[in-house]
Amino acid sequence: MRYSQIFIPTLKEAPADAEIASHQYMVRAGLIRQLASGIYSTLPLGLRVIRKIENIIREEMDRIGGQEVFLPSIQPSELWKESGRWDFYGKELLRIRDRHDREFCYGPTHEEVITDLVRKEVKSYKQLPLTFYQIQTKFRDEVRPRFGIMRGREFMMKDAYSFHPDEESVNKTYDDMARAYSNIFERCGLEYKKVEADTGAIGGARSHEFHVLADSGEDEIGFCDICDFASNLELAQRRIPSETGEAENQDAKAIEEISTPGKKTIEEVTSFLSITPQEIIKTVIFESNAGLVAGLCRGDREINPIKLKKLLDCEWLHPADQSKQDDSIAYGYIGPIGLKLPMYADAEILQMPQAVAGANKTDCHLTGIYPPRDLSTIKTGDICFAKANDPCPQCDKGTLQVKRGVELGHIFVLGNKYSKSMKAHFLDANGKEQAMIMGCYGIGVGRTAAAAIEQLHDEKGICWPKSIAPFQIEVIPVNIKDEATVTAAETLYKTLTQNGIETLLDDRPERAGIKFKDADLLGLPIQIIIGPKTLQEGLVELRIRKSGGTLSIPLDQASEKAQKILTEL
RNA sequence: CGGGAUGUAGCGCAGCCUGGUAGCGCACUUCGUUCGGGACGAAGGGGCCGGAAGUUCAAAUCUUCUCAUCCCGACCA
CATH class of the missing domain: 3.30.930.10 (Bira Bifunctional Protein; Domain 2)
Known part of the structure; x- marks a missing residue:
């Protein structure tokens, strides 16, 4: 394909609304254009x-x-009503009506x-x-x-x-x-x-x-x-901590109420008491079809609603909306001791030798909680998100990345x-x-x-893997006013094309710099640069886009050599 | 759906606070010089400043409403 015959509107600057690399390069390299939010035209390349x-x-x-x-x-709405998804799918389903007022959706x-x-x-x-x-x-x-x-x-x-x-x-x-x-x-x-x-x-x-x-x-x-x-x-x-036994604490102290005025968040409480989040029991209230429930976990963990839902075996569940709840819950000071709600705990808390938690009373927390002693009746399970450096749940030795x-x-x-x-x-x-x-x-x-x-790009542009590159090789005659250059480029282009290599010939009357920049932006795996200087010695330059490596090869071997390198890429 | 931001030429932006009839860079057209990493000079073309209403002698600029786009979050067979 000749560059002059394919519409590739490249952009020097990234459009302001493109945030990530793939989006920017897809627009800049002339692959797509936006029509409306989330709706794009796909261009030839x-x-x-x-x-x-x-x-x-x-x-x-x-x-x-x-x-x-x-x-x-x-698709007709009848089918979707039959499967039950006409109501279930929600607003994501684009619904339309035909002239007979019959309901359809776009699949x-x-x-x-x-x-x-x-x-x-x-x-x-x-x-x-x-x-x-x-x-x-x-x-x-x-x-x-x-x-x-x-x-x-x-x-x-x-x-x-x-x-x-x-x-x-x-x-x-x-x-x-x-x-x-x-x-x-x-x-x-x-x-x-x-x-x-x-x-x-x-x-x-x-x-x-x-x-x-x-x-x-x-x-x-x-x-x-x-x-x-x-x-x-x-x-x-996660590897459930209860499998490795409960924490032992011979010197477990008695529970004691302390004053923690205005200290609501884990961060505030840890710095106020000079302890770590691992020593706090976090209590989160959820709303479910079974009513309000409380989830307990260590202060450095986050409760995973999907896992909690499974442990409860309920229909739906989501974090409670604090603003609309009654005053009987002391948000910021909730804790498992004395809370009048069904409680479910992450098994990890049984491994805590001592813990601090809210006292269910504004401006107060409890210290000296010994979970195996004080919270033994609560149903436990794996209800938290796994996170980096957790032990692998499958093998003995690994840790999670x-x-x-x-x-x-x-x-x-x-x-x-x-x-x-x-x-x-x-x-x-x-x-x-x-x-x-x-x-x-x-x-x-x-x-x-x-x-x-997203995975294969650098600061200059795209670096396509050959299997999905729009073309495999770009032939770049550096100066199309030089007859020898053009002849060499045309010949090479024809040879490659005849050998079934998808080749893009940059036959535009542009200066070398522009062609190089565009070639890097488009990101075809191999560029073959033909210019008067090297051509005098019968040489052309072969550049591998991804590595940036270049080598000089004789013009008459260029096609063969390029094909060989291509198969090795 | 909640929070934030932005709409001015094809792209990137300035002008807005302090109203006086629109500008810069790139791109585009023509001519000349240049010609291996986004050239230079000269001369041009292109915008009812997202839309509507209001305030005013006068609105890109102030006010209200609206639409669109993007970002964060919630949501996501």
């Missing part, structure tokens, strides 16, 4: 990257027996549509299992779109759905899918992590996310520095949630009617491109 990723995904999906389909993005996901398709066509176990996938635009009316294409409202997604007669079958496809995902991200040249994930409201049995580690990521990933344990921090298990990650893929075993509510039934070998078992699997395609930039 950007589309080439998207297509590359799509094709890798297609190959890997096809390899595990996935069949590509293309489902409607506009944020396609469980309903695919389940409807399969239930109509599949009646027998002999037709199962089935795996369908599609690559298509989704719309989710996010409250707060951000980071450009990273978290858009309209976005390109590969979604796949599988249907099975039994657990064994779904688990096999799930494992295949997990391997396919690893292959995909590997082939995209990304450093990724497969992590345990929350099944969320979907409530399936198994779920993993695929994350690319990047500081701008929105999730926190905890992983062991020794074994292969990796988990989204929102659910990462925490890094931020961008979620590129998510796979679920769905079970029969949709097949049941939407009556996707089949007859098994015994002639018995059963609900199909389902799995669903997603990859954010545009987000993968953004994450690649």
Whole structure:
């Protein structure tokens, strides 16, 4: 492709509303342009990257027996009412009406549509299992779109759905899918992590996310520095302290009330009493469908509502709104002794040899609490977030590292949630009617491109991995007024193109500096620079974008050499 | 949905406090010189200052409302 024939509007300066590197470079390198909040146009160069990723995904999906389909993005409300999600999904679901005033939505996901398709066509176990996938635009009316294409409202997604007669079958496809995902991200040249994930409201049995580690990521990933344990921090298990026994304290003192006027926060109390947060029991009030409850943990910990909810086994739970609660709760001075609420404690507190806690009385705290003695009746469990340097919950030796990650893929075993509510039934070998078992699997395609930039860039621009680079090689004639330069560049361009190398020839009548800056910004893996000076000696310059390394090679070997280096990249 | 900020030429910004009819850099057009890391000179083109209402002789500037965009948080199959 000639630069003069492809629209690549590069920008010298980053737009003011782009915060993170990938967003800035996607705009600056002319890959995308914004239309509205969270809605972007993809330009020719950007589309080439998207297509590359799509094709890798297609190959890997096809390899595990996935069949590509293309489902409607506009979906009738009836299906969503049937699955129960018309009400449940909330404002994220963009609802629209047609001229007959019939309700539709713009699909944020396609469980309903695919389940409807399969239930109509599949009646027998002999037709199962089935795996369908599609690559298509989704719309989710996010409250707060951000980071450009990273978290858009309209976005390109590969979604796949599988249907099975039994657990064994779904688990096999799930494992295949997990391997396919690893292959995909590997082939995209990304450093990724497969992590345990929350099944969320979907409530399936198994779920993993695929994350690319990047500081701008929105999730926190905890992983062991020794074994292969990796988990989204929102659910990462901890090594439960109670397993290692309760704290012993022969000299346990009696509980004593002390005056702590105005000292409400952990910070204020620790500095006032000259103690550490590890010596404080923090008490947090939550509101749930079972009423108000209190969660207890060590002062340096944060309670994880998801874990607490599981321990309570309740429907919903969230931190109580302090402003609207009654005066019987002394906020800032809450503690487990004498609190008239159901209490749940993190098991770690039983390891505290002595503790300070609120006295449930304004301006007072209690000291000398010995949890194994004073709080033994409280139900305990793992209700806190794991954090960096916690012992690994899987192996004996490792400690937890925490890094931020961008979620590129998510796979679920769905079970029969949709097949049941939407009556996707089949007859098994015994002639018995059963609900199909389902799995669903997603990859954010545009987000993968953004994450690649996030992971592979420098101060000059993008450094594409060759597999998803819009072109592999950029040929740069330094001065197009020099006939020999142009001839050499044209010849090399033709040779490379004929050999199937996607090559961009910068044939613009621009000065060398501009071409170099743009080339670095676009980030094609290899640049071949042709100029009059070196050409006199029959040489051209080959530059590897990522390392910045250059080497002089004879013009007549340039094509061959470049192809060789490309395969080694 | 709560908090914060910003809307002035394609992009980045100044002007606003202290009202007097819009400016800088880059980009763009033409000509000349230059030509291996975002050249130089000269001459140009482009903006109802996000929108509406109000105050005023006069509004980019003051007031009110509204819309949009971004950031932080809550939320997130």
